[in-house]
Amino acid sequence: MQRRVFLKSGALALVTMGLSPSFLRRMVYAQGMPAPQKGKVLICLFQRGAADALNIVVPHGDASYYALRPNIAIARPGAADGAIDLDGYFGLHPSMAPLKPLxxxxxxxxxxxxxxxxxTRSHFDAQDYMESGTPDVKGTPDGWLNRFLATKGTCDECKVPASPFRAVAFAQQTPRIMEGPAPTIAMSSLNDFTIRATGSDVERLEALYRTGSADLIHGAGAETFDAVKMLKEANPQRYAAEHDAIYPKSPFGQSLKQIAQLVKADVGLEIAFADVGGWDTHVNQGGATGQLANRLGDFAQAIAALVTDLGDRMDDVVIMTMSEFGRMAKQNGNGGTDHGHAGALFVIGGHVQGHKVHGKWPGLAQEQLNEGRDLALTTDFRAVFSEVVHKHIGATRTDALFPGFTSTTAVGVV
Amino acid sequence: MRSTSRSATLALVLALAACSSAQSGTGRVATASSSGELAQGVREQTADEQVKQALNRVSFGARPGDAERVRAMGVDKWIELQLSPGKIDDRSAEQFVAKFPVLAMSPAQLLQDYPQPNQLIREKRREMARNGETVLRDSSGSKFSGLDFTAADSARYKEAGRLSRQMLVELQTAKVARAVIGDRQLEEVMVDFWENHFTVFAGKGPERYFLGQFERDAIRPHALGKFRDLLGAVAKSPAMLYYLDNWESTVEADRPSLVLRANRGGGNGRGRTAIVRNARLEAMGKDTTKKPRARGLNENYGRELLELHTLGVDGGYTQADVVSAARAFTGWTVEKPREDGSFAFRPALHDAGAKSFLGHTLAPNRGIEDGEQVLDIVATAPAAAHFVATKLVRRFVSDSVPAELVDRVANTFTRTDGDIRECLRTIFTSSEFFSRAAYKAKVKSPFELVVSALRVVGARADSTPRTAQMIAKLGQPLYGHLAPNGYPERGDAWINTGAILARINFGLVVASGKVPGASLAEWTDGAQLQSLPHGAQVDGIIRSILGGEASPDTRRVLESGVNPMASDSASAATKLTGFENIVGLALGAPEFQRR
Structure with a gap:
């Protein structure tokens, strides 16, 4: 709100009436705004449907794992179709091979x-909690990423208006995690972010919003045309994938490709979000091959392509994955897994504490399981999220991002 | 805002001067001539403006000819008619929505005819178990190989998935259609209002199976009725019971539950109540042993009932009141939600202890009366009157809610035992409703924008999902708000960078004739305008689409055949745009974003 008022009154100061001065103002604005610097970027990827963590980061050193999953376990490293060993105890699902170089x-x-x-074992509730950042509190009106934007946006050094592309979700609607007072953009693809009219009409539409009243709608409209113009000039689509990165043709792969394009176009992207479904594997999830393997193949290839494509820019980028909960430790009667409790996530970047599986392993022996059936929780997702936003993108008020949560020990992931 | 009290006074002075200009006089004149069932406050808006105000607020916007009809009938009379929807013939909308059988079906019928895809998997599993087949088989990559899904099973599964999505699409399509072509406009506005006040989310489990029933049986019959009736219907609706989890809220294990003697079989001589542990297990039987569920109290509904449905977040209740309310509603559940889906009260799951709620004591050993009394208490609480009044005034008058009007509406609420129609009458007869400050003060939500655009060009109802999809793309998927607070009621929440872009593009899509049912060729006003010269077309479009109210800048942009942004006159050479382009510009203009 403050920002819009500022922009609009700035416009009024420059312009009395008439159209070309307004156009001029736009140019002044565009030139007066310093090119956004190559800042830190956080890319959040949501695996909707509760990904089966035990077959993704495989605890092949835990004998109970094989007892619980006689038909769907990933074999020990070295065996045919076995896990890709990480540290002698954990391994990656073979479909995750593209991430092994990382x-x-x-x-x-x-x-x-x-x-x-x-x-909760409800997808709906658990996704809600992970996106609002407030487990078991349903009334939270905004998402934690938006709270980050809103609280950080007030910093003193932010003399220039934030980029309209500060927070972009590749989704048809603004996801819960980005809902809130700070401006964000949701788009299905970069192609969508354009006025669907021909030249003269576009300019006439722009003129409608650049003239007249100084109200909310005109202010946002002026911003919109700035943003469209900014994107057009930055032309992110001109960035072909580099370093031989090959993105999957899936919607998820294409979303990540476009996130890379926004990063490279230096449009001031700070937060990006994409999600991918298909993880609710109750029936025949398969082992080294099959349903889950296919999902993971797409997931890993897309992320690997993003990292490869971004190259040195990964020094400024952190990718963080998340899923609402894990799945039961024991396979069910349908070669699948039912809703569980704790899961696994990945933090990826040039400056993360990689080459280490973080978190305390609770074990899979019967007495170690949550409610006698699921992987027990040893790390609150908020501990990881707050550490990442604090250390990577400089969020100072993590208490405002995750009200009611105080992290007791560092996870040490970044 | 545009108005100041000074300009308001000026308007009034002009009104009293009774200048007979091209405009049809002032509000004072018009209201004096109408047969006033509605009381008359001082009205700052001109008679013309009052017509537009009424159409923009009491309905989803004017259709071609509406302004003339309302003017001829008299604004007050027309509003009075809208307050009595039963007197309005709504045949065309009824006939249209009759195309969608799901609207009339019960959840049980729907679950039968539109089975959930997962239900088919469960059935298959059971069937195989009965036949002694082993279900386990390592995956060969096919999703259903382990289940021995035949090609026919597979086809059924796919079809079920399609149908269960189709069911939601039909509900959305019908909602849009009623808003676009229905004649009981105020009823539709109020159905939308209450559906948002008592929001549920179609994407939560089997919720979509309950939606049709929710709108048909809980919301619509009471949309203009008594608040307590509405509240009660919602409280017992499977849609709300499921959405806010009350269906699985049960007495805590260490509290007494209420068990009918008949159910106890033999009895232990302790009368009507007894301590029952694992009451839920007992009531649910085998199912719960297979999949342990969280048992015990769930506060979700109890909390939202107070915070979002009645008292408001600062409504003077405590966490203890939330717990008491939740305890009062234990046992209010849904009959086999995945198979039947009707309301049930289960004594065995009800917390029969005494409760203290908002200063009232709920006696022990009662059953469903506990919840009913909680509803009575909150429905008559002054905080609820104030909360509901505020929301109504915000919907119908302005985002900056006039406090005095809220007080008067709250008084009406209390005086009439929560009569929603009377509250609306208080609003529609207020000077605030017809004030300058309230005129065009509301920003349209995406749903309102789309519906008003289709109405203004005289569109037929869209029988395809296209319109509903466009509303979703604008950020307001119908029945698709996840959180229990409903969609934002304030304009600033809807207006941001991405939103304006989507709104402009929506206007262009309508103008290009790509919305089924909306054809500029069939639009009679439009057809007449097409043959006129450019200047007259612009005038006509400003009159028809923008209610004759374009800012000078907007008028100039629409009128100029030249490219206004071009810096040199060469490229600014006349680039006359066609009729469609002007319509697209008008629908995308800032003026059309307001109502």
């Missing part, structure tokens, strides 16, 4: 037995 380079930091302290 591990070797110290860029991949899995966190295991992490998740929400809420006991």
């Amino acid at each position: 591990w070797d380079r110290g860029m991949l930091a899995p966190v295991h037995a992490v998740g929400s302290p809420s006991s």
Whole structure:
């Protein structure tokens, strides 16, 4: 709000009436705004549907794992279709092979037995909690990423208006995690972010918003045309994937490709979000091959392509994955897994504490399981999230991001 | 805002001067001539403005000819008619929505005819178990190989998935259609208002199976009725019971539950109540042993009932009141939610202890009366009157809510035992409703924007999902708000960078004739305008679409055949745009974003 008022009154100061001065103002604005610096970027990726952490970061050193999952376990490293060993105890699902080089380079930091302290097994509730950042509190109006934007946006050094592309979700609607007072953009693809009219009409529409009243709608409209113009000039689509990165053709792969384009176009991107479904594997999830393997293949290839494509820019980027909960430790009667409790996530970047599986492993023996059935929780997701936003993108008030939560020990992931 | 008290006074002075200009006089004149069932406050808006105000607030916006009809009938009379929807013939909308059988079906019927895809998997599993087949088989990559899904099973599964999505699409399509072509406009506005006040989320489990029933049986019959009736219908609706988890809220294990003697079989001589541990297990039988569920009290509904449905967040209740309310509603559940889906009260799951709620004592050993009394208490609480009044005034008058009007509406609420129609009448007869400050003060929500655009060009109802999809793309998927607070009621929440872009593009899509049902060729006003010269077309479009109210700048942009942003006159050479382009510009203009 403050920002819009500022912009609009700035416009009024420059312009009395008429159209071309307004156009001029736009140019002044565009030139007066320093090119956004290459800042830190956080990319959050949500695996919706509760990904089966035990078959993703495989505890092949825990004998109970094989007893619990006679038909769907990932074999020990070395065996046919076995896990890709990480540290002698954990391994990656074979479909995650594209991420192994990141591990070797110290860029991949899995966190295991992490998740929400809420006991809910509802996808709906658990996603809500992970996105609002407030487990078991349903009334929270905004998402934690938006709270980050809103609280950080007030900093003194932010003399220039934030980029309209500060926070972008590749989604049809603003995801819960980004809902809130700070401006964010949700788009299905970069192609969507344009006025669907021909030249003269576009300018006439722009003129409608650049003239007249100084109200909320005109202010936001002026910003919109600035943003469209900014994106057009930055032309992120001109950035082909570099370093031989090959993105999957899946919607998720294409979202990540476009996130890379926004990063490279230096449009002031700070937070990016994309999600990917298909993780609710109750039936025939498969082992080294099959349903889950296919999902993981797409997931890992897309992330690997993003990291490869961004190259040195990964020094400023952290990718963080999340899923609402894990799945039962024991396979069910349908070759699948039912809703569980703790899960696993990945933090990936040039400056993360990689080459280490983080989190305390609770074990999979019967007495070690949550409610006798699931991987127990040893790390609250908020401990990881707050550490990442604090250390990577400089959030100072993590208490405002995750009200009611105080992290007792550092996870040490960044 | 545009108005100041000075300009308001000026308007009034002009009104009293009774200048007979091209405008049809002032509000004072018009209201004096109408047969006033509605009381008359001082009205700052001109008679013309009052017509537009009424159409923009009491309905979803004017259709071609509406302004003339309302003017002829008299604004007050027209509003009075809208307050009695039963007197309005709504045949065209009824006939249209009759195309969608799901609207009339019960959850049980829907679950039968539109089975959940997962239900088919469960059935298959059971069937195989009965036949002694082993279900386990390592995956060969096919999703259903372990289940021995035949091609026919597979087809059924796919079809079920399609149908269960189709069911929601039909509900959305019908909601849009009623708003676009329905004649009981105020009823539709109020159905939308209450559906947002008592919001539920279609994406939560089987919630979509309960939505049709929710709108048909809980919301619509009471949309203009008594608040307590509405509240009670919602409290017992499977839609709300499921959405806010009350269906699985049970007495805590260490508290007494209420068990009918008949159910105890043999009895232990302790009369009507007894301590029952694991009451839920007993009531639910085998199902719960297979999949342990969280048992015990769930405060979700109890909390939202107070915070969002009645008292408001600062409504003077404590956490202890939330717990008491939740305890009072234990046992209010849904009959086999995945198979039947009707309200049930289960004594065995009800907390029969005494409760203290907002200073009232709920006696022990009662059953469903506990919840009913909680509803009575909150429905008559002054905080609820104030909370509901505030929301109504915000919806119908302005985001900056006039406090005096809220007080008067709250008084009406209390005086009439929560009569919603009377509260609305208080609003529609207020000077605030017809004030300059309230005129065009509201920003349209995406739903309102889309519906008003289709109405203004005289669109037929869209029988495809397209319109509902566009509303979703603008940020307001119908029945798709996840959190229990409902969609924002204030304009600033809807207006941001991405939103304006989407709104402009929506206007262009309508103008280009890509919305089923909305054809500029079939739009009679438009057809007449097409043959006129450019200047007259612009005038006509400003009159039809923008209610004759374009800012000078907007008028100039629409009128100029030249490219206004071009810096040199060469490229600014006349680039006359067609009729469609002007319509697209008008629908995308800032003026059209307001109502």
